[in-house]
Amino acid sequence: MKKPEHDRAVGRLSDRVLLVTGGSSGIGRAIALAAAAEGAQVVIADVHPEGAEQTLAAITAANGEATFFPCDVASDVQVRDLMEAAIHRFGQLDILVNNAGIGGDNAPAHELDLETWDRIMAVNLRGPFLCARYALPHLMQSGSGVIVNVASTYGLIGAPNAPAYCASKGGVVNLTRQLAVDYGQRGVRVNAVCPGYVDTDMGGRRASLPPEEAQAAHDRREANAARQPLGRQAHADEISRAVIFLASGESSFMTGSIVTVDGGCTATFNHD
Template sequence: MRLSGRVALVTGAAGGIGAATARALAADGARLVVADVADGARTVAEIEAAGGEALALHCDVSDPVQVEAAVAGAVERFGGLDVLVNDAGISGGSSLAHETEVEVWTRVLAVNLTGTFLCTRAAMPHLLESGRGRIVNVASTYGLVRAPLAPAYCASKGGVVNLTRQLAVDYSGLGVRVNAVCPGYIDTDMGGYRASLGPEGQVAANARREAAAALQPIGRQASAEEVASVVAFLVSDESSFMTGSVVTVDGGCTTTFNHG
């Protein structure tokens, strides 16, 4: 129980990598705050069924008022905050830069990059008070290498990568370690690799899954749980000399720069 007695807030935890991370941290002994614009009741139920303790809170990470309320709710319920995982994110679709709507660009950066900043800003006083504060930002391989038709997403995740390094410089000496994970092609709903649109939709989802697997030297996609296990390591004391690290969990795809 590496995280016994600690309180963790995970954004985007109603599904995908966020939900898997919340379950992994709870399995390590943490008490969890599941924060998402979607209903986090299922994640909470899964944690409680396994003997853990969790609280679901509605939170749009692009809204500073909602972010402050979520952090305050965590502290009120559990008495403090030790871990923040900034996972909430959106893709923004596929387009050339000059064809990308300004509203799309603004929303993607608001959620992916500004949301990471807002959650960090709200949580930091409590993480400093904890004396064992940990932050993991979920970036992307698209924040490290090029990707076709994803200007807003690449810009936002590249920002998350460098924000992670900057935060590590400023706060590691104050007792808060900050790291990032960069997932590759993960088998989640966000990636469009699953579908609930009937047979035709599932055929399309399967084709996307096969294409993504072909881009990774390891020959398959990762599960959300495989990313979550890396996050759990980074917030534990086992990674005590790691800060400012950007860890790829990508099956080797960034070694080839073959992103389609």
């Protein structure tokens, strides 16, 4: 049941229900917090309940309204149940943000094991498809539904030792365009953001490494980011601001758009 109007924040997403996958940390948490601050009722979906509960607590502490449902976006049954639970909780769904994703290949194609390929593709590409599949009937009913996919600059260019990640994010980029074609005249806009280097630890990869290796991984990202035009990594809230723009009426004539938020990295060669 919705809160009375006078109890809710007034913002660009007032009276809207937004569901974000991968909302337990990093970009997903920043999106959830920003959406709640803009007046949305927020559904957080993730496989990491502890982090998701922290996101939820931060929203409620700021007088926002949110709920959390556990979900592995690679599971057809879990995604179906997620959408049903969201509708049962709030009565509508207006915005889907497909943010959940994993990395982890770090090998050339001839050395990459099939299990790693399948898992990355399942979360990064099957996941957004499943979420869209089950959300779209509700988004069409909304009359002004929105999907924002979080892809990556690695979906636009090649990158060393990342065949599965690049392929999965490239799939998200073109899935975005394809859904925009099919659903524009059905009242649903579909766009994507492509972040570059963002100062997060996606999937807790660095946290699982020995301290020396974790620091080396962080230093490599910092060094790579320093070579791009803006010379640094993004903060998660810099990505969330682009997502909120695409989710709001401010982008009302945008669909099928692929928006880079990358410090200029795809605009230039990373040459010495």
